[in-house]
Amino acid sequence: MSGPDNTPETTDHNPLSPEVIERHVAAALTSIEAAGDLEQLKAARLEHAAERSPLALANRSIGELPGKEKAAAGKLVGQARGRVNKALGARQAVLEAERDERILIEETLDLTTARTRRAVGRRHPLTLTAERMTDALMAIGWEVAEGPGVEAEWLNFDALNFDKDHPARQMQDTFFVEPAIAGLVLRTHTSPGQARSLLERGAPLYVAVPGKTYRTDELDATHTPVFHQVEGLAIDKGLTMAHLKGTLDRLAQSLFGAGVTSRLRPAFFPFTEPSAEVDLVCFVCRGDDTSCRTCGGTGWIEWGGCGMVNRNVLKAAGVDPDEYQGFAFGMGVERTAMFRHGIADMREMIEGDVRFNEQFGMEI
Amino acid sequence: MRVPVEWLGEYVSLPTDVTGEHVAAQLVRVGLEEEGIFGSEVTGPLVVGRVLELVKEPQKNGKVINWCQVDVGDANGTGEPQGIICGAHNFEVDDLVAVILPGGVLPGNFQIGARKTYGHISAGMICSAKELGLGQEHDGIIVLTQHLGPQATDLTPGSDLRSTLGLDREVVEVNVTPDRGYCFSMRGIAREYGHATSADYTDPAKLSVDAADKGGFAVELNDDAPINGVQGCDRYLARIVRGLDLTRSTPAWMATRLTEAGMRPISLAVDVTNYVMLALGQPLHAFDLNSLRGPIVVRRATPGEKLRTLDDVDRALGAEDLLITDGADNSILALAGVMGGASSEVSPTTTDVLIEAAHFDQRSVARSARRHKLSTEASKRFERGVDPDVTAAAAQLAINLLVEFGGGTVDPEITDVDHRLAREPFDFTLSQASALVGVDYADTKVIKILEAVGCEVNGDGPVVSVLPASWRPDLTDGPTLVEEVARIDGYDNIPSLVPAAPGGRGLTASQRARRTVANTLAAAGLVEVLTYPFVGESVLNDLGLAKDDERRNMVQLANPLSEESPWMRTELLQTLPETLRRNIARGSRDVAIFEMDTITQARIGAQAPVPGVGERPSDEVLRQIHAAVPAQPWHVAMAAAGDLDRAGWWGEGRAAEANDAASWVRLVAEALNVEITARMTERAPWHPGRCVEFVTLDGKTVGWAGELHPKVVQRLGLPERSVAAEVDLQVLLDQGLSISQASPISTHPVAMSDVALVVHRAVPHAHVEESLRQGAGDDLESIALFDVYRGEHVADNEQSLAFRLIFRASDRTLRTEEVNAARDGAVKQAAADHGAIQR
């Protein structure tokens, strides 16, 4: 840069003149501003801020200046490079934000038909209904007892005060196990579970007995030879029919909602005295529609049988009937589920068609 | 029991606007549940018509029809005569007839309209009794003056005939419970209606009974084998009517009542005995007197004796059957209380009749009826108990009716062999009613109710002596009387109280565990189903069970629903595949199901004693009872076909495969935190190369899983490659119900190392895994087989297994050399155990 004469160079020719520097800055800023994406910005950076850019070259030439001029030139070029870098940074941030946003848009998925790849299974509404029924009784302090389906004839009948000549003990109602001398039947109700509990644990006793039961009915819309019951048995001092009614009301409300009440109707069972059948207020018409198909217009639907436990049942289990008394009831789980869920045909519940279960969730 | 409302009104006062619905509502309150209400099936305009004109028109087929003009008043809306075609010829001009106009409906849903026939428009129909459902006679249409007698004089054309002809009558059918035999009579039903409403009741059995006169037909009661010490017949009353004309017809009112009560009118003698039975509940039998030589002997049958009953069936009699016999030749006249024999049957030519009114033991009749599968109106009543005090009144009512409608005269002699035991009163503590029902009944109220139901009550408390009515053999102790008090006072008066139970243990561990298993399987994609437990030979063969397979050792039913399925299943997979098949057959392609239930293991030769009612058996007898009941452990089984993972926009589906079935068993075990191991095995119904058996650490079999045998799949009609598993849940429940104990969790970093080992194809993967585990030392956290290779890079009889071993120490970060040493140890062990070579 030194010349033989001292004639000052024109600004155009002095690479460190403020005008020249300002021109470089202006060119850089224009180019940065014009960068439409990160690629173009990278090119602008190369051209205006990299090693071979005019400002870098200008910076390098400062070293050739006389000492006293170095400081001013350094400051001039430094400020210029600062402005360019700042603009680069700002533009970089803007373009990165734009890119990030665009990527999110590009990555959009339609999740409206998403579902598990593994089909969801289901419990069976009958087993869930039985759980509901036993849980309602557990909530008032009862326990759950069980017994076998192939049961001793004595426990299924005699222990429950069914005389040898009782009609239910005939072949047309009960499945008998071969040979007759085995003394075994398929239980016709879950009541032998009550007898087992009483024999095993004595009084006081509050148990619910869910289970599978068998009668020699042909399968049709309202009968099935294999069905389910939940029985209740409460034996204590001072229990009355009022407690029976209270328990049934509580059970009914827990299954069918508040306001559903029960009605007791005189009936006959060998294992209870007094005996009753329990009806529920029709929850379709609540007794207000004489043409209601659910209740046949009577306002009531039959739910199950119940009564005060016969003294002979207590005696057969070794419980003193003068000290303890109590009540028992039995409800069909199928019937309860049919009422609760508006199931018209019992066959749907036992055929195992998975489409039937799929109408229900895991809580029913 | 069908209760004609009109008949009921004869014995108890009914409201003037009584309806069947009202009667049913009252009866249900006292325990007679409504089964149905029946009315006439005739609806629409049924009116009086006067025949104005009758033109006989012969037809080509030789038949002659009547083209009638009938005055029906204003009933047709015009007042003009109604043109009607009628084929009957038992009437003439000016007769009053029953006309149903267009818009009416006759029984059988026969719609009446105006229709073109025989060249005329016939607008309606002139009805016969049969067409109106009033009887079986079909010899012409109803001529009202003949049909109604004097009552017909008030009739004017166009007036409504429904009530005049009794077509507005209703019948209420109620269910009679077995303890209340007396309600199998109008007498009993009327009494109960009176209890329900306090309406005035007139006992139809309170009629004037002829004073007993000695003599009469000889009768001997010779029961030498009473059942439970009770005489089969404790009263036999016989009365004779001579000179009857039994060709005369039963009066219309009686025929109507019988029809309404559900019995078909047959002949005067039969109708009268049925009528008395329905009225008073006492079954009667009418013998043709001239077929009897006597004496009548009531005795038990001797084996080998036979009787042809009135239904023309020859019956082989058993030693417990009670018989009515003719002592002259020992011939059998009737199966006592059940059905008569053909030989002494009354016929239209019979003139002299012996009426039997007897009281038979409930149990004896019940057993005979069941032995011969012969439930009759008589047996139904005797089984449930007939009032032993109504015998004489019933016989009296029968002969009164026979004489009134069949003529004849009554013999003054009455046979009345009466061996009845006096009924015994028993003590009753009045407060027991309140104590059992939970309603505060005053002593006076209790006594009043007991007296209302016919009890004699002596004393005024706190303990009274009660003698129940003769018609209430069911009232035997305090609670039976309490039921009467609660019933008559009304069950509706019982308050609702929730008892305070002492609180329990909640579900047992086993009950909770079963819920967990079911919920886990459902969450894993299986649908819970229920199947019937009955199986037979063919399904066992289809499943490929060998003849000596222990699973064929089954509990057999004496009276199965189907002879093809007489046994109780010993595995759930004996019945579950059929449900899988049904789902597929109904169009479901991808189905995975499970069932949780008990199975039954036969105990050959076990006998459960059957002691009687009302007494706790000895400990030894109870032990025998419990010991004879077959073991019924809980099982869970799974079966699947089609895709387990479904196809969709995300990609291909994945079919259920053997590994899935095995994984479900693992899943169940893991849910219950029971450690199990696996080994390949061969077992029906699985594919011999694709069946894995799971066992507990102490060697108990937990179950089997895999792909079903191709032949089994074919025989059962299942999709190819169907998979299944059977789990003895009881084994898991017995193991998994202890309280799990925790170990500290290491927070040090993990180190991973993969090894590929070449071993012989016969070496089970689980064995290689176990060797690696043993050789890897204590810092091995987990191990998993992640690739199996069989192909060109290994020998034909070899396989390459790639395992990932994950190491983590509980107290430090493992160094690379330590991890490598542990991995080398693992490989060395596998090499030593199985000749494994690291690739």
Ligand SMILES: [Zn+2]
């Ligand atoms: Zn309703």
